Amino acid sequence: MSAPRSSEQNNPLVDLLISIVIPSLILMKLSSPERLGADGALLLALAFPFGWGALDLWRKRRFNFIALLGLVSVLLTGGIGLLQLDSQWLAVKEAAVPAIIGIAVLLSTRTRYPLIRTLLFNDKLLDVVRIEAILERRGLRLRFEQRLQQATYLLSGTFFFSAAMNYILARWLVTSPAGSEAFNAELGRMTLLSYPMIALPSMVMLIGVFYYLWRTLRGLTGLSLEEMLAEQHRDKS
Known part of the structure; x- marks a missing residue:
């Protein structure tokens, strides 16, 4: 089967x-x-x-x-x-993960599955079918794709910011030999501080990208935010 x-x-x-x-x-x-x-x-x-x-x-x-x-x-x-590698490799690794995501976001625009659609412009969050039908009817699909490309650059920028901050934070906090008890404690401290120093600013920037996308869609389709939301989100509101 x-x-x-x-x-x-x-x-x-x-x-x-x-x-x-x-x-x-x-x-x-x-x-x-x-x-x-x-x-x-x-x-x-x-x-x-x-x-x-x-x-x-x-x-x-x-x-x-x-x-x-x-x-x-x-x-x-x-x-x-x-x-038990040098702790600097942890900083490289911490920076590499969001950097790879940022690069992948950019490269995905060349494929059939751009990641910005998965993360922001998806049918779990927005009524994509309704939005695309209005864009097609108004002949604004190409303009929207251009704006979506700009949003992609903004989205990738949030991951590059995270990569730079991850590297700085890891180099600053994790200095003990890898595999030691102190190394694990420093790793835990780094993870704790990464929320206010990295995760929250990145989330604010991500919200900013979504706001840019919403303003673009509102201008092109005339829909309000409530009208753009997917059915399950409208039911909760």
Whole structure:
């Protein structure tokens, strides 16, 4: 029997939670000898993005980019600790992950599946069918695509900001030898501070990109925000 195919898009927040957030927490909280140990925590952390990516591949016959990125991220973080590499490599790794996403956002505009549509202009958030029908009727589809391209540059910029801040924060806070107890403590402190110093500013910039996209759509379609929202969001309001 062939595996079922599905055109349904994943929720990006669920992808990030399973592929990146949970594995990172496992590595930080369960790597001590009295818990799972370094090897056990690494294997458990790897199981989340690997299993999620394999499930997505089986269901949809295509790779889940975020799951693949999470798998690479966990491998690098675990490898730095297990091989006891210089802590500067952690800073490189922390910067590399958002930088790769930023580059992927730019490169995806050359494909049939631009990531900005997955993250912002998707049918889980907006009534895409209605919006595109109005754009077609008004002959404004090309202008919208040009604005969407500009929004893509803004979106990638948020990830490049995150990459730069991740590198600075890691170099500043994580100075102990990899694999040591102090290294794990510094890693936890870095993760804690990354929320107010990186995650919140990045979220504000992401909201700014969405606001730019909404203003563009309002100007081109004449729809209000409530009229643009997908049905499930309108029902909640």
